[in-house]
Structures are given as C-alpha cells and as structure tokens.
Amino acid sequence: MAEAGIATVARPAENELALIDRYWRAANYLSVGQIYLLDNPLLKAPLESEHIKPRLLGHWGTTPGLNFIYAHLNRIIKARDENVLYICGPGHGGPGMVANTYLEGTYSEIYPDIPETEEGIQKLFKQFSFPGGIPSHAAPETPGSIHEGGELGYALVHAYGAAFDNPDLVVACVVGDGEAETGPLATAWHSNKFLTPGSDGVVLPILHLNGYKIANPTVLARLSDQELTDLFTGYGYEPFFVEGSEPIDMHGQMAATLDTIFDRLNAIRAAAKAGDLSRPRWPMIILRSPKGWTGPKTVDGKVVEGHWRSHQVPVSGCREHEAHRKILEDWLKSYNVADLFDEKGALKPELKALAPKGEKRMGAIPQGNGGLLRKELKLPDIRAYEVKVASPGAGDEQSTKILGDFLRDALTLNDAEKNFRIFGPDETASNRLQSVFEVTDRVWQAEILPTDDHLARHGRVVEVLSEHMCQGWLEGYLLTGRHGFFSCYEAFIHIIDSMFNQHAKWLKVTRDIEWRKPVASLNYLLTSHVWRQDHNGFSHQDPGFVDHVVNKKADVVRVYFPPDANTLLWVGDHCLKTWNRINVIVAGKQPAPQWLTMDEAVAHCEAGAGIWHWAGTEEEGFEPDVVLAAAGDVPTLEALAAADLLRQALPDLRIRVVNVVDLMALQSPDQHPHGLTHETFDAMFTTTKPVIFAYHGYPWLIHRLVYKRKNHDSFHVRGYKEEGTTTTPFDMVVMNDLDRFHLAIEAINRLPSLGRKGAEAIAKFEAKLAEHHAYVREHGEDMPEIQNWKWPYGKG
Structure with a gap:
C-alpha cells in the first residue's frame, strides 16, 4: 500500500498486459534467432539446414527472464517518468540485452548498418557470437551496458557504485542465482548500508531464481520462500516474490509488484526530502521462473525447460538432424512472428509504442555511456603542497x-x-x-x-x-x-x-x-x-x-x-x-627521506626516468663504470646508500645513479607509449656497462620490460624474492639482497678490474652484514648507522 500523500499510478489493464506479452515474445524470438539463425530471419520459408549457423554459441537459459524484466521496466519508465539503468548480472544474457536495445531502437541508431528491417534482423542474428561480430555477453558493444557478463559476482556492487551521487537514477540490477553463490555477491547485499536516501539513487535488486547453473541446481533456488524472506530481511531488504510459469499470470504479478515497489520508493524519496535520513528497508524482487522459459520442453526425451539443459543451446544438432531442426522451427514459430513484425521486418506499431523514448530508453540512458557525463575534475595546484628539500x-x-x-x-x-x-x-x-x-x-x-x-x-x-x-x-x-x-x-x-x-x-x-x-x-x-x-x-x-x-x-x-x-x-x-x-x-x-624539489620532481616525472647527477661520480666526457638504478622509495634509498658506500670505498669509481618513476618507460617505445626512445635509454643506461637495478617488486619483471634494449644482458636486478618475516625494516631488505651492502657487492662483482681494492671492499661490506645480523637479533632494531644514515654529499 502506498504511503499517504504519495501519488500512485493506475495498474495496467489486461490489454496492456497482452501487449507486454507480445513485446516479450518479440524479445525472446530475437534472442533465439541470434543463437541459431544465419538466414531466413522472419521464417518466411521452411527452416533449412543452410539457415542455421555452423557453430551454435550463446546461452538461452537465463535470457527469457531478462527479457521479461526489461519489458516490465519499460512500462514503469513510461508510466512514472523514471530513469532506469539496467544491469544484467547473468553473464550469459547477452542475446536478451541486444534484442531489447534493438526493439527500442537504440541499437539501430548506434549501428545504422543494422536497421529495423528484415535485412537488419538478419544481420543482427548473424553477428552474434560470429567471427567479426559481437560477443555473447552484455559487453561494451551492447548499448546501455556498464557491466561485462564475463565474470560473475560483481553486478550488485556495480549497481550501487552507479547509484552513488545519482539521486534521479534507479539501477535495476538482475542477480543470477548462480552469481548469487559467489562471495563478492553475497557481501554486496550489504551495500545498502552505504546508500544515502535522497542524495544517492536507488538500487532495485532482482534476484533471478531460475533454478540451475550450468549443470547443477542453485543454492538459493532450493530454499523456501520463508528462508529467502528471512535471509534478505536480515540483509535489510523488503523482498517481493514473483513466481510461476504461466505468462499472463506472471505479467500480472510483475506489473503489480513493480507498481507497489515504486510506490515504496516514492515514499522513501519523499521522506528523505523531508529530512528523514534513517536507513529504509529497500525493496527487492525475487523472481522465480523456469530456466529456458518458453523454450523446448524436452529434447531427445530429456527435460529441457526448467532444467540446466536449457542453460546454453537447448537443441544443438539443428544443421545435421532434421528432428532437431523441427524442434527449433516449432520453437521459433511458437512466438508467432507475424504477430510481432510486419512484412518488412519492423516491429508492429502498437508494440513499438511500449518502449520509452530518447534517453529514457535503457539502452540510451546517458549513465550507460558515462563518458557523456564526465566532467573534468577540479584539482588544486600541487605546488601548494611542496615539501621543501634544502638538500637531497x-x-x-x-x-x-x-x-x-x-x-x-x-x-x-x-x-x-x-x-x-x-x-x-x-x-x-x-x-x-x-x-x-x-x-x-x-x-x-x-x-x-x-x-x-x-x-x-x-x-x-x-x-x-x-x-x-x-x-x-x-x-x-x-x-x-x-x-x-x-x-x-x-x-x-x-x-x-x-x-x-x-x-x-x-x-x-x-x-x-x-x-x-x-x-x-x-x-x-x-x-x-x-x-x-x-x-x-x-x-x-x-x-x-x-x-x-x-x-x-x-x-x-x-x-x-x-x-x-x-x-x-x-x-x-x-x-x-x-x-x-x-x-x-x-x-x-x-x-x-625526501630527494627532489618540486621543480626537479616535475621534470623527473615528465621524463619518466632520469639520471640523478648529484648522486653520481661521473666525469664529463667519460661513461660511468657502473650504473646504480632504482624504482621505488625503499630501493631508491638503498641504491643511494650503496652509492655512498662505493664512493667511500672506491673513490676513483665512476658511478651513475638513475631513478625510474614511470615503470613503463623501461619498455621499448614499440611496446608502450611511455617507453623511452632507444637513444634516450642507451644514453641513460649505457650500452655496455653493468646496471645494478634495485627494484620494488619481483626482479624478473625488470628483465621482461628491458629485454629489447641493447644492454639488457648487463642488467642485474635485485628485488623481492619471497623472503620475509616480522623483522626490522633494514633486515627485510637484507633478507632479499636489496640492501645497500648487497647492491655495492653486486656492483663490485661486475667490475673484475677493481681487483684487490674491490675484494677488500667486499670483505668490509660482508662484515657489516654479519654485524647487522647479530645486532638486530640482540637489540630488535636496526643499527644506529642504518637508522641515522643521511645522504652526505648535498648536490655536489
């Protein structure tokens, strides 16, 4: 019952329900045709083998229920001037979403090569799950879709994300009962605890219980109405059941239920507008209908409608077997195509009139193509937040x-x-x-x-x-x-x-x-x-x-x-x-530690990677002996500390320090648009000198990114190697050989010409590693010289 003072609309008359049933049959017909037909789209001739696709791909089982919902939401949109975004959770419902956007006219507007004619229907059928055509899911190619059905579990969170800050939007989200078994979907019901009435839109969950997944019954479909009521009441919803298989009865139930629900939603909106911000009990629909509804009852003596056998292609041997082809032909004829489309293939005018107009159509609603609504984000000037860096x-x-x-x-x-x-x-x-x-x-x-x-x-x-x-x-x-x-x-x-x-x-x-x-x-x-x-x-x-x-x-x-x-x-x-x-x-x-002034940071980030000249000991006109590179904040610290160690132990060594902020700059430009040119990369990393690369993550990624570079064989990467525990910050890098001592040792090992001096330095660094190991295990913290280390050279 609607709240006092909230306007309601008249319930649909029987003749309107009969028109909705015809519209539904048209969507079902187009859905079946997409799965099966290559030609003869209006069945003007007996169905022959050559009219049927050589490879039958797609899914029928969930589709008639999705079409049923779409048809009834069309009525609500027109009767109540609502803005409705349709999210198709059942991934295999692609034929229905394509069929309905075609019937409402959106599809032909976007794809004018598929007009609302017999030829257009033939193209619509052929392209589905066909080379050079469209996918079988409600994919990006499908008008009005923001949800790819290729993965189950996320329809409801997408719906709530769409509703946030969209106060005039109703997001009708169909949740398949197979999808409802996933962990993310089970948690997503709690999204109603984050939806603010009035300033956010509305999410109308429609749990589509058709009983089966690919080859098994679904859990929720085997629960009683009382158990389902208890479950969803506990989640904070008010469940409404629409149940059955007789089309006329189901149309009456669905129309009445949606009217009751939208009366409830109007009351919630009015209460929020009046300042009531208490959490409402949001309505939802539990739709029980047969899987493969209106399809073949049996095939080869086995139950199909209302069974998992209707999930994909209910009758599969239609090209090869005349008996199967006869089942398909009878199935298609059961929708009475002449009652739906005229001789030229256009939807009958009285049915066309059932669809909303313009952007009210669910395939044309702007939120289904969000880039139309995107405005540039206003951002403050980063220089207002600059960290002053007197020296590195x-x-x-x-x-x-x-x-x-x-x-x-x-x-x-x-x-x-x-x-x-x-x-x-x-x-x-x-x-x-x-x-x-x-x-x-x-x-x-x-x-x-x-x-x-x-x-x-x-x-x-x-x-x-x-x-x-x-x-x-x-x-x-x-x-x-x-x-x-x-x-x-x-x-x-x-x-x-x-x-x-x-x-x-x-x-x-x-x-x-x-x-x-x-x-x-x-x-x-x-x-x-x-x-x-x-x-x-x-x-x-x-x-x-x-x-x-x-x-x-x-x-x-x-x-x-x-x-x-x-x-x-x-x-x-x-x-x-x-x-x-x-x-x-x-x-x-x-x-x-903070390394760069804002001006330096801007120049460095715009380049993606660069030489930190202040950190190296290069001589003008000479290549470095070794390059110390880093990507990541801790690797940068350790690489600079390694440069310090080498400068002290081997003052004649020419060291270059390179920092990478944009990881994709390492790839060659033919692989990534941010890739440094080969000339720039070679000038930065040299073409022959050893590169000791301290990397934040798993080392092999750097090798993968630079494999097309001339000097890739000279890259020696240290990073995370699955060693870790609860320990000190420095012990963590030591355990993975990413610390300053290991980096310095690696550099010396790649420079055999250092001879005795190099060996002495390595011995000193190894002693420091042993000292560290003993110290942290006695004191529970890093050595003071590690904790208190600062870059000692300024920018000179």
Whole structure:
C-alpha cells in the first residue's frame, strides 16, 4: 500500500498486459534467432539446414527472464517518468540485452548498418557470437551496458557504485542465482548500508531464481520462500516474490509488484526530502521462473525447460538432424512472428509504442555511456603542497600524508559537483590519507555510536573491509561518469585481480567503439607496501600486483613508483586527470627521506626516468663504470646508500645513479607509449656497462620490460624474492639482497678490474652484514648507522 500523500499510478489493464506479452515474445524470438539463425530471419520459408549457423554459441537459459524484466521496466519508465539503468548480472544474457536495445531502437541508431528491417534482423542474428561480430555477453558493444557478463559476482556492487551521487537514477540490477553463490555477491547485499536516501539513487535488486547453473541446481533456488524472506530481511531488504510459469499470470504479478515497489520508493524519496535520513528497508524482487522459459520442453526425451539443459543451446544438432531442426522451427514459430513484425521486418506499431523514448530508453540512458557525463575534475595546484628539500635526503616526510592533504582539497573543490569519492578497505587513515576527514566523513547508514570516528549519513569516503566491494563500487562510479581513488594495502590488492582484468578488458574494447566516450581512469594507491610490513610479516608482503597489471594492453595500464612526496604529488595529480586508463601508484606511508624539489620532481616525472647527477661520480666526457638504478622509495634509498658506500670505498669509481618513476618507460617505445626512445635509454643506461637495478617488486619483471634494449644482458636486478618475516625494516631488505651492502657487492662483482681494492671492499661490506645480523637479533632494531644514515654529499 502506498504511503499517504504519495501519488500512485493506475495498474495496467489486461490489454496492456497482452501487449507486454507480445513485446516479450518479440524479445525472446530475437534472442533465439541470434543463437541459431544465419538466414531466413522472419521464417518466411521452411527452416533449412543452410539457415542455421555452423557453430551454435550463446546461452538461452537465463535470457527469457531478462527479457521479461526489461519489458516490465519499460512500462514503469513510461508510466512514472523514471530513469532506469539496467544491469544484467547473468553473464550469459547477452542475446536478451541486444534484442531489447534493438526493439527500442537504440541499437539501430548506434549501428545504422543494422536497421529495423528484415535485412537488419538478419544481420543482427548473424553477428552474434560470429567471427567479426559481437560477443555473447552484455559487453561494451551492447548499448546501455556498464557491466561485462564475463565474470560473475560483481553486478550488485556495480549497481550501487552507479547509484552513488545519482539521486534521479534507479539501477535495476538482475542477480543470477548462480552469481548469487559467489562471495563478492553475497557481501554486496550489504551495500545498502552505504546508500544515502535522497542524495544517492536507488538500487532495485532482482534476484533471478531460475533454478540451475550450468549443470547443477542453485543454492538459493532450493530454499523456501520463508528462508529467502528471512535471509534478505536480515540483509535489510523488503523482498517481493514473483513466481510461476504461466505468462499472463506472471505479467500480472510483475506489473503489480513493480507498481507497489515504486510506490515504496516514492515514499522513501519523499521522506528523505523531508529530512528523514534513517536507513529504509529497500525493496527487492525475487523472481522465480523456469530456466529456458518458453523454450523446448524436452529434447531427445530429456527435460529441457526448467532444467540446466536449457542453460546454453537447448537443441544443438539443428544443421545435421532434421528432428532437431523441427524442434527449433516449432520453437521459433511458437512466438508467432507475424504477430510481432510486419512484412518488412519492423516491429508492429502498437508494440513499438511500449518502449520509452530518447534517453529514457535503457539502452540510451546517458549513465550507460558515462563518458557523456564526465566532467573534468577540479584539482588544486600541487605546488601548494611542496615539501621543501634544502638538500637531497634532508628531512623525513610521510609521502602519502602529503598526498592526503592534496586529496582533501580536491574533495572540497569538487564538493558542489558531487563527482569524486575515495574508496578503501578500512585503511584511509592507516594509509595516512586522514587529512580528508577534515572536510568529509565516512558514509555510513547503519547504527552510529557517539564514540564513532567520522561516520555520517553523508560522506565522500566509502570504506568497507572488502576489496571486492571497493573495486566494484568504484568501477560503477567511474563507468557512470564520475571520478574516484582507491587506496589499499599492497599485498591485498591481489584480491581483486580478476576484477582488474575485466575492467582492463572493458577499457581496451571501448577504445575501438566510437560512441563509447572516455571515462575517468581507475586510480590505485598501493601503500603499506612489502618493504615496510615489518610489523605484520610475511603474510602482508607481496608486490606482485604490478606483474599482473603489465600483462594488459599497453595503452590501458600505467605503473608509477614515486620515490618521495613531491614526485607522488605530481603522479597523483597526473593520474586523476587521465581517462580510460588504469593507473597503479606504489608509495610508502612511513617517514622517509625526501630527494627532489618540486621543480626537479616535475621534470623527473615528465621524463619518466632520469639520471640523478648529484648522486653520481661521473666525469664529463667519460661513461660511468657502473650504473646504480632504482624504482621505488625503499630501493631508491638503498641504491643511494650503496652509492655512498662505493664512493667511500672506491673513490676513483665512476658511478651513475638513475631513478625510474614511470615503470613503463623501461619498455621499448614499440611496446608502450611511455617507453623511452632507444637513444634516450642507451644514453641513460649505457650500452655496455653493468646496471645494478634495485627494484620494488619481483626482479624478473625488470628483465621482461628491458629485454629489447641493447644492454639488457648487463642488467642485474635485485628485488623481492619471497623472503620475509616480522623483522626490522633494514633486515627485510637484507633478507632479499636489496640492501645497500648487497647492491655495492653486486656492483663490485661486475667490475673484475677493481681487483684487490674491490675484494677488500667486499670483505668490509660482508662484515657489516654479519654485524647487522647479530645486532638486530640482540637489540630488535636496526643499527644506529642504518637508522641515522643521511645522504652526505648535498648536490655536489
């Protein structure tokens, strides 16, 4: 029952439900045709072998339910003037999403070579899961989609991310019952504790229980209505059931249920507008319908409709076997194509009238192509946050704390637009970004206690202890036209490896789709990193996410290792201004030496890598004897300390120090657009001299990146080699041979001409390593000369 004072609309009459049923049949017909037909799209001739695709690909089982939902949401949009974004969680529902955007006209507008004619339908059918055509999922090519169905578990978090700061939007999210068995989806139901009524939009979850996965029943489908009610009431929802298999009855149930739900939503909106910010019990739908609904009942004597056998291609031997072809023909004819399309292949006018118009269509809604809505982020001048560096290494700063100051003011500058949020798994303050809480809070809709810190009904920081949810929310937020930032402990960003994969693939595909406008980049800050996990130990030590990232297309990914606060400011500012990228920034949060002035940092970051002339002992006109290179804040510190050791022990040695802030600069320019030219690379690293490279992560990645360079055989990389425990910061680098002593020893070993002097220096350094080993195990901290080391030479 609607709340008093809230307008309702008239329930649909039987004739309107009959029209919706015909529209649904049209979508089902087009969906089946996409899976099976190469020709004869309107069945004007008996179905022959040559009319059927040689390879039958696609999935039928979930599709009729998705079409059913789409048809009824069309009615709601028209009757109530709603803005609805449709998220298709069941990955195998691609035929339905294509069919419905074709019926509403969006598809032909975007792809004019597939008109609303018989020829257009034939092309629509042929292209599906066909070489040179389109994928079988609701992919980037599908109008209105922001969710690739190639991976299960993330539909609901994408929906909530899309709803944040979109007060006029309803996100209808269909959750497949197979998808509902995944951990991320099970957690995602709690997203309702972060949705602010009034200032955010609405998410309408529709749990699609059709009973089966690929070859097994689904867990939720085998629960009673009472168990499901208890489960989702516990999650904070008000579940409404729509159940059955008789189309006319189901249409009546669905129409009445949606009207009741939208009356509820109007009441929630009105209450929020009046100042009621208490957490509502959001409505949701549990739709029980047969898998493969309206398809063949049986094939070869085996049950198909309402069974897992309908999941993919219910009848598969249609080219070869006349009996199977007859089943397919009867199935297609059951939709009565002449009642749906005219002789020329156009949808009948009375059915065409059921679809919304213009941007109200779910395939044309701007949030489904978020780049149309993206506005440039307003950012403060990084020079206002400059850390003054009187001389290299003078003074320690927490680099991410300085970045937090910058992000605080970025939030303020964009407060009116409400288009920038920070996401993280309960680590914003831990990662030293706590300055943002000077201007905003953590958004939170559950109970708030007087002792809570920065929890509020409104807030620009979204924290929950699930990397899956943070990633999914951010993706949904970005894909609907906004900006965001994700900070995370380095070791645990691996939790979202597969989500990163899907987003990278989405961005790669959209590069070649002209109508898909660029969205803001997905920006990661990975901190609490491998080299300063001395209190958590081995379980928290893993820098391998970067290895995973660089597998993706070069035009999509970027990786940065800023060595200090000023370089981190430049990198953060740069990444937030980019679009259609995934930017990974790795930077420590602990107090650390600061090396570059802002002017130097800007020049260094714009180049991507450079020689730190002040740190070396080169003579003009001569090549160095050895190059000490570094990427990462701790490796930079150790490389500079190694340079100091060598300068003291071997004063005649010509040393060059190179720092790399943009990791992709190491790749050759034919592999990555940020790759240094071969001439620049050779001038920096030489073509013959040994390069001792101190790297933040796994050493072999550097070898992989530089393998096309002339001097790649002379690169000797030290990095993380899966050695770690709860120990001191310096002992951690020693355990992985990344410390200053090992780096200096490596350099000497690559210079046999040093002879006795080199051997004496090695003996001295090895003695220091032994002294360190004994000291930390007795005192529990690093030696004073390690803790107190500073760069002793200034810039001379």
